Structures are given as C-alpha cells and as structure tokens.
Amino acid sequence: MTHKLVVDCSTGVVTEVELTAEEIAQREADAVAFAAQKGS
C-alpha cells in the first residue's frame, strides 16, 4: 500500500496520491516511536 486518499474539501474531489519515499520513511519511524508509548 503506497497511496493515500486526499479529499479536497473545496471541490469534494477524492484523489489517490502515491506516498513519497519521505512519507513512507516517516511512517516507519512513527511506528517504532509509537510502539513505546502504548501497546494496543
């Protein structure tokens, strides 16, 4: 899964946008950081 759904509230148009390499890396980093905060 490498895309996000972006909803433009001014038009109502929903667009599929590919995640950038930076966004993917940030997701992985956030997952590691979050795991230490709450175990659910």
Next chain:
Amino acid sequence: MANTYTPIATVEVGSGGAADIEFTSIPATYTDLVVKVSARSTSSSGDCRIELNGSGGTAYSGRLIYGDGSAAASASNSGQALMSWGAGAINRSTTTSNTFANTDVYIPNYTSSNNKSVSTDSVEENNATQAYSQLAASLWANSATVTSIKLTPSGSGNFVEYSTATLYGIIRTPNER
C-alpha cells in the same frame, strides 16, 4: 449549543485500501470541526493518528485514558510529530472480521490564533474480551488555522476497504459565547 452540523466532505476507502486519509483545503467558515471515523486497520496496532496542516515537528502532545475490557490505564506524551491518539482507536487486524471502530474527533476554534486542542472519543468493536475504548485530549502548539487533517493508522497499518471518514463543520448559534 451549536445547532449546525454541516457535512463538508466524506471519503470511503476502496478495495485497494489506503495508507492515509487526508482532508485538504478545509474552509475557514465554521467555528469548530468534527471528524467521524469508522475504520479498521491491517495492523495489529490499534490507534489512529492525526497530523494537522502537514506540520510534523515536535508540537504535539496528548493525554489518554483507555480500557481494554479487563483493566483501565493511561498514557501521555509530548514533543511528538503527530497526535498519537488523535483519531482514537481503530479496529486491529486481530479483531472480529469485518468489524470497525467508531470515533468522534472534535476540534474547537480551529481558526483561532491560539494553540489547537483536540478531543477524541472512540471505541473498538470485537467479539472477545479485549476491546478498547478510549478518550484522548491532544494539543497542537501552533497558532495557524487548521486547513488540513490527515488520519494515519498506527503500526504502519493501512485503512481497509469500507473504512469511512466524514468531516463536519459546526457553527455556534448567535447567543453562544
């Protein structure tokens, strides 16, 4: 009490799933914002985050109380790049198939020049003893008007098909202060 509840935009995740759901170009014509979420994740991690205005940084903090069906607990954090519990619980991949968590996110005074608070009330659905319900209070230490809201499942999870999110605008009534 506010008597308007105007739907601004809604999205339903399609068959391919989605890593994030992001509302952009949010109009500054309301008093408060509400996001109602019905969601399930591909991850065994059961929380959903919020990032406002794509800001990142370290300006987010939060306080959480939750129950898991057996016990209650709490957690807190600060200096975060996103609201760890901003969009509440999300059904984990280990929960009963085809069930979805329900969440209300309330963002008051989103156009003010003060820091932004976010209140979250959510419950997971699971045909088992373990099912999370949680309340969270989060803060974004930033004075900017909220123009975008991004929802992201924890644990690098993705939203599964039929997950939905709807953004509403609230306008206070004339006699409110």
